[in-house]
Amino acid sequence: MRQIRPWTADDIFALFSWIFLSNTLFIAVGTTTFVSIVLALANSLQVQEFIAYRIGEYLTSQTGMTVRFESAIVPNWKEGRISFRNISFSQGPIITKTRKVPKEEPEETHPFHEDAVGRHNDDDDDDDDEYTIEVDNNLTMFDITVEQIDVTLSFMRWLDGKSLVKDCTLKGVRGNVDRRNVWWDPNELWDPVSARRQHVHGDFEIETFVVEDLLVTLCQPDGFRPYNISIFSASFPMLRKQWLMYDMICADSIVGMVDNCLFSVHKPQTVWTSGDFESKLKYSRISHFKIDGLNIDHLNTGVEGPFGWITSGTVDISAHIMIPQNPDNAVFKQMVTELVDKFDNVIDFDKPILVINIGDNNTKEITLNDMLKDVRVKSGSNRTKQPQAPLDSDSEASLVMNFDLRFNNIKAAVPLQTQDISYLNNALIRPIVAYMNANRTRLPIKCQLKLDLSNFDGSWTIYDSCLVDSLSEEVGKAFAQLVQDERERNRRLKRVGLWSLQSITKSLISLFEYVRGTRSFWHFMGLTGLYDHPIRS
Numbered sequence: 037m038r039q040i041r042p043w044t045a046d047d048i049f050a051l052f053s054w055i056f057l058s059n060t061l062f063i064a065v066g067t068t069t070f071v072s073i074v075l076a077l078a079n080s081l082q083v084q085e086f087i088a089y090r091i092g093e094y095l096t097s098q099t100g101m102t103v104r105f106e107s108a109i110v111p112n113w114k115e116g117r118i119s120f121r122n123i124s125f126s127q128g129p130i131i132t133k134t135r136k137v138p139k140e141e142p143e144e145t146h147p148f149h150e151d152a153v154g155r156h157n158d159d160d161d162d163d164d165d166e167y168t169i170e171v172d173n174n175l176t177m178f179d180i181t182v183e184q185i186d187v188t189l190s191f192m193r194w195l196d197g198k199s200l201v202k203d204c205t206l207k208g209v210r211g212n213v214d215r216r217n218v219w220w221d222p223n224e225l226w227d228p229v230s231a232r233r234q235h236v237h238g239d240f241e242i243e244t245f246v247v248e249d250l251l252v253t254l255c256q257p258d259g260f261r262p263y264n265i266s267i268f269s270a271s272f273p274m275l276r277k278q279w280l281m282y283d284m285i286c287a288d289s290i291v292g293m294v295d296n297c298l299f300s301v302h303k304p305q306t307v308w309t310s311g312d313f314e315s316k317l318k319y320s321r322i323s324h325f326k327i328d329g330l331n332i333d334h335l336n337t338g339v340e341g342p343f344g345w346i347t348s349g350t351v352d353i354s355a356h357i358m359i360p361q362n363p364d365n366a367v368f369k370q371m372v373t374e375l376v377d378k379f380d381n382v383i384d385f386d387k388p389i390l391v392i393n394i395g396d397n398n399t400k401e402i403t404l405n406d407m408l409k410d411v412r413v414k415s416g417s418n419r420t421k422q423p424q425a426p427l428d429s430d431s432e433a434s435l436v437m438n439f440d441l442r443f444n445n446i447k448a449a450v451p452l453q454t455q456d457i458s459y460l461n462n463a464l465i466r467p468i469v470a471y472m473n474a475n476r477t478r479l480p481i482k483c484q485l486k487l488d489l490s491n492f493d494g495s496w497t498i499y500d501s502c503l504v505d506s507l508s509e510e511v512g513k514a515f516a517q518l519v520q521d522e523r524e525r526n527r528r529l530k531r532v533g534l535w536s537l538q539s540i541t542k543s544l545i546s547l548f549e550y551v552r553g554t555r556s557f558w559h560f561m562g563l564t565g566l567y568d569h570p571i572r573s
């Protein structure tokens with residue numbers, strides 16, 4: 037081109053525009069590859085430690101916890117990921133410095149006051165005299181090291197406000213989590229709604245999150261014994277900062293141990309029947325949570341109700357969790373279904389004709405489409421007539437959990453002070469506690485929880501999501517029902533026993549009369565009018 041005519045400003049601008057747009061498109065589409073190339077170039081220039089230090093400083097300033105990379109950041113070209121090795125996360129007490137407010141000097145002073153007292157102009161004094169140091173220990177402190185973190189990045193997700201990380205895998209997590217200094221003001225009523233966090237633009241929404249080989253020691257407040265939490269393997273289809281507790285419940289699989297008690301979250305093998313068609317529309321899938329031998333003190337600490345009355349024992353928990361359908365996916369599926377049905381009805385394809393012999397040289401011609409429609413109508417799978425309940429905007433989606441609790445070797449005590457409880461009264465507390473102690477060997481309880489998804493918006497624990505409170509309430513109702521059933525059963529046994537005693541007494545009296553000769557044998561057979569004769573003296 038230069039041989040034909042010289043370069044113009046438009047040619048140079050077009051060339052640089054093409055280079056800029058192509059690189060921008062490359063960064064947006066292949067963010068992980070672009071960052072891997074930059075890291076490989078940095079490693080070749082021996083500046084990888086400087087980059088790791090700067091990234092750690094940036095994460096420290098953004099998250100508030102100390103992040104350190106003890107080794108270089110290397111790209112994993114084989115798996116298309118970026119690997120971080122030997123990372124440490126730590127959070128200690130928050131130390132704040134506030135400048136002291138100087139006291140106002142009096143307007144009238146003695147002229148010789150400054151000479152008598154003297155001025156304090158030492159420049160070598162510490163700044164502690166001018167600042168007040170405040171240490172805040174009311175927070176969760178931790179010191180965690182991670183052996184390896186593999187991530188994939190997406191620039192488009194970052195522009196959408198979903199953070200830069202798309203997929204993440206953690207391997208070899210070790211550390212301690214200390215909550216012994218956490219306290220709550222007893223004068224303020226704890227509100228789970230106010231304890232939930234508010235959404236902030238840029239909160240991470242990871243599409244795939246995998247954890248392997250995790251072991252953490254947790255120390256709880258109020259003198260609770262420390263215990264270990266380990267996860268052998270865990271896979272989450274999505275992990276969002278705003279919906280952390282909900283995404284943990286909806287995990288594909290989790291296998292681990294809490295306080296030496298094995299637990300698992302997995303998809304059960306169930307077979308949907310035709311009668312469960314409406315449930316299939318409401319719920320996307322079912323997840324099964326199971327843990328055996330969990331000490332009851334993990335559930336009754338600071339909880340009112342039956343859980344708080346149990347002083348010792350273990351519990352086996354088995355819960356089937358029905359995860360609701362995503363409203364956006366449900367609307368999309370319904371639109372596609374209606375479009376396919378209308379497409380079949382409007383467009384007239386060449387209908388293949390089937391000739392069916394119905395007997396005695398009689399034949400009948402029907403089309404294949406008519407047969408398929410008849411089968412769909414008879415089987416009840418006509419998609420144009422599916423129930424629209426899941427798409428109703430008035431009915432809010434909810435998470436349903438069917439619990440099967442089995443208490444083992446429990447001991448219960450009557451609380452000294454009881455507040456007004458909605459589902460129980462003070463008259464039922466003692467019978468329930470007596471029932472627990474009488475059936476302490478093994479006590480099965482079944483209940484169902486139904487929680488709106490709004491309870492999980494911003495919740496990180498089972499307490500601010502109202503899961504523990506709802507479970508305690510349903511367990512209280514189940515215990516009250518068991519006590520009532522036992523009373524009814526005892527009442528029926530008493531009535532049956534009284535009736536049996538009356539029948540036996542009546543039979544003995546009749547037998548005594550027969551032996552004495554007052555009544556004959558035919559009297560007992562109901563034939564007194566035919567064969568019975570008065571006894572002659």
